[in-house]
Amino acid sequence: MSEPTNTDAxxxxxxxxxxxxxxxxxxxRAASTTRREGVSEPPCDSLNLGHGARDDREAVTExxxxxxxxxxxxxxxxxxxxVHGDTVASAxxxxxxxxxxxxxSVSRSPGLACVVxxxxxxxxxxxxxxxxxxxxxxxxxxxxxxxxxxxxVAAMDRPPGHLMAWLGPAIGSKVYEVGPEVREHFLDQxxxxxxxxxxxxxxxxxxxxxxxxxxQLHGLGVTAVxxxxxxxxxxxxxxxxxxxDGSSGRMASLIWLAD
Numbered sequence: 001m002s003e004p005t006n007t008d009a010x011x012x013x014x015x016x017x018x019x020x021x022x023x024x025x026x027x028x029r030a031a032s033t034t035r036r037e038g039v040s041e042p043p044c045d046s047l048n049l050g051h052g053a054r055d056d057r058e059a060v061t062e063x064x065x066x067x068x069x070x071x072x073x074x075x076x077x078x079x080x081x082x083v084h085g086d087t088v089a090s091a092x093x094x095x096x097x098x099x100x101x102x103x104x105s106v107s108r109s110p111g112l113a114c115v116v117x118x119x120x121x122x123x124x125x126x127x128x129x130x131x132x133x134x135x136x137x138x139x140x141x142x143x144x145x146x147x148x149x150x151x152x153v154a155a156m157d158r159p160p161g162h163l164m165a166w167l168g169p170a171i172g173s174k175v176y177e178v179g180p181e182v183r184e185h186f187l188d189q190x191x192x193x194x195x196x197x198x199x200x201x202x203x204x205x206x207x208x209x210x211x212x213x214x215x216q217l218h219g220l221g222v223t224a225v226x227x228x229x230x231x232x233x234x235x236x237x238x239x240x241x242x243x244x245d246g247s248s249g250r251m252a253s254l255i256w257l258a259d
Contacts, residue, residue, distance in 0.1 A: 009066070012037045013047070013066055013070050014070050016033070016034050016036040017031045017032065017070070018031065018032040018033075018034065018169065020125065021226065022164060022166050022227070024131075025127065025130065025131030028127045028131050028256075028257060029256055030134075030255040031254055032169055032253040034238045035047055035240050036238065038062075038066065040055050040060065040249060041055075041059070044248065044249035045249075047251075048060055048240070050119075050250030053249045054247055055249060067252065071113070073113055074259075075112055075113075077112075077114070077252075077254055078091035078105050078112060078114055078115060080094060080102045080115075081102070082102070082116065082138045084103065084143050084146070085103050085142075086103065086143065086146040086151045087100070087103060088102060088103075088104040088105065088135075088137075088152050088155040089104070089105045090155075091106060091107035091113070091114050092107065092108075092112065103116070103137065103139075104137035104151065104155070105136060106133060107133070107255075107256060108133050108257070110256075110258060111258070113254045114134055114136035114255050115136055115253065116252070116253055117250040117251065117252050118252075119232065119240040119241060119248045119249065120241050120244075121140030121143070122144075122167060122210065123138065123139070123170070124139050124152070124166070124167055124217075125137075125254075125255040126156065126164065127163070127164060127255065129162050129163070132257075133158060135156050135255070136253060136254065137149060140209070141178065141182055141207060141209065141212075144186075144209070144212050144213060145182075150216070153217075160221030161222075163222045164224035165224070166226045167226070169232050169239055169253075170210065170231075171209065171243055172234060173207065173208035174231070175231065176206060176207050176209065177200050177202065178204060178205050179205070180204065182207060186212060192215060196211040213225075213228075
């Protein structure tokens with residue numbers, strides 16, 4: 001295993017994090033990781049945070065330990081078992097012995113971080129303007145189609161106009177090719193989703209996950225939406241991408257309330 005984390009390694013990891021640029025309350029803390037500054041070997045080099053990837057379990061555990069240290073989290077984040085569904089877990093119920101199948105979690109407890117892992121799917125972080133509740137959602141096209149965002153907003157139990165959202169690193173609209181059945185599914189929900197797809201040179205469709213998520217959030221009444229400027233597929237030095245590499249590590253997006 002690696003040597004104990006030193007100050008330089010911790011600082012490098014801290015500098016590699018993506019911090020949301022949004023007007024969240026001061027007690028709301030959030031971050032997304034990149035693939036940099038961990039201990040995993042190729043093909044999961046180097047900050048892989050997913051035990052499900054083809055990686056050494058001890059390396060993943062060390063990467064998670066380092067991340068928790070850099071973020072100064074007093075408790076282990078609420079790691080859930082993501083299944084591309086619409087179930088929202090209470091972070092307070094998640095533990096090492098109870099990791100529910102869910103694709104979002106909500107927390108009202110200071111220091112307890114909601115977390116989702118991605119490698120092309122869209123991480124959506126949410127909070128209320130008063131700084132009383134936070135949530136993280138795993139929103140690939142299946143999750144978006146099955147209603148993970150409406151379920152998450154409902155679980156936060158706050159007026160949607162009091163919420164804000166940040167869209168983290170996901171695959172971009174210039175490269176995310178899907179079949180016609182994906183487009184038809186969203187059009188059946190809302191014809192305005194047609195603006196989120198354009199024809200691809202291969203005769204399929206290029207999908208804009210960011211645009212779909214914004215449309216859904218706006219429809220729910222969450223109009224303060226930030227982020228969405230990334231492309232995991234197009235930046236292999238910074239991001240994992242399952243679509244690009246076929247097998248990859250996982251990044252994490254976390255949000256929590258400070259004490």
